[in-house]
Amino acid sequence: MSTREQSKVSVPIAFAHRLLAPRLVCLIGSCSSTKERTWNVAPFSNVVVVSNVPQRVGIAIYKEGTTYNNILALSEFTINMPDDSLIEELWLAGHNYNQLQYPRDLGKMDLLRLTSTAATSISVPVVTECFATLECRLIASYDLGDHQFFVGDVLYASLRADLQSPDWRLPLNRILPVLQNSGNQLALPTATRDLSTEQFQQELNSRVKARRASF
Numbered sequence: 316m317s318t319r320e321q322s323k324v325s326v327p328i329a330f331a332h333r334l335l336a337p338r339l340v341c342l343i344g345s346c347s348s349t350k351e352r353t354w355n356v357a358p359f360s361n362v363v364v365v366s367n368v369p370q371r372v373g374i375a376i377y378k379e380g381t382t383y384n385n386i387l388a389l390s391e392f393t394i395n396m397p398d399d400s401l402i403e404e405l406w407l408a409g410h411n412y413n414q415l416q417y418p419r420d421l422g423k424m425d426l427l428r429l430t431s432t433a434a435t436s437i438s439v440p441v442v443t444e445c446f447a448t449l450e451c452r453l454i455a456s457y458d459l460g461d462h463q464f465f466v467g468d469v470l471y472a473s474l475r476a477d478l479q480s481p482d483w484r485l486p487l488n489r490i491l492p493v494l495q496n497s498g499n500q501l502a503l504p505t506a507t508r509d510l511s512t513e514q515f516q517q518e519l520n521s522r523v524k525a526r527r528a529s530f
């Protein structure tokens with residue numbers, strides 16, 4: 316049996332989302348709308364680009380927790396990209412998800428080894444230790460089930476200077492963004508494959524020739 320003909324099993328619908336994996340893990344930064352503007356950071360992997368012109372991104376956030384409430388209240392958030400050196404911090408920041416018990420007198424932001432730097436375009440700060448950040452303003456919010464889908468305009472983007480390349484593509488031989496396979500299994504990108512249009516045009520031409528010859 317060729318690999319394309321392998322038999323398939325039916326996946327319980329409740330687990331279908333686990334097949335959309337691995338997904339990039341981002342640290343979403345947000346602030347309370349109170350006078351103190353308390354800063355909060357939490358990991359999210361349901362993050363997607365929804366428009367290039369204008370630059371817009373979407374995040375699906377479970378309808379409870381600090382990030383959800385902060386984004387609704389202040390309409391601003393940062394999407395920060397951690398690399399593999401921040402796996403401990405991102406896992407500790409996902410306390411509702413992985414059932415970590417923080418004491419009453421010390422919240423997660425007291426214990427996380429993450430620091431903030433003022434953003435360029437919004438009042439929510441950037442996670443200093445992350446290698447890239449998108450600063451976003453909420454433009455739409457959709458109630459789509461147990462998650463809320465927030466869409467934000469990207470107002471400003473920044474990248475660690477040593478990772479800059481002429482086409483702004485991440486140099487994956489020098490930085491490892493973190494992916495979530497599912498649940499408590501994270502993954503790191505281990506290989507890249509560069510595709511050339513010239514090579515694919517040759518492949519396409521030979522298929523066209525073979526198909527025409529078969530008529």
Ligand SMILES: Cc1cc2nc3c(=O)[nH]c(=O)nc-3n(C[C@H](O)[C@H](O)[C@H](O)COP(=O)(O)O)c2cc1C
Nearest residue numbers: 357358359360361376377380381382409410411412
């Ligand atoms: C790797 C990882 C990815 C996650 N992705 C999402 C997600 O896409 N959407 C979501 O609602 N929660 C997600 N979570 C769970 C939140 O991070 C978790 O509920 C967190 O405690 C929310 O914190 P907050 O109350 O400070 O907002 C994820 C957790 C981890 C560890």
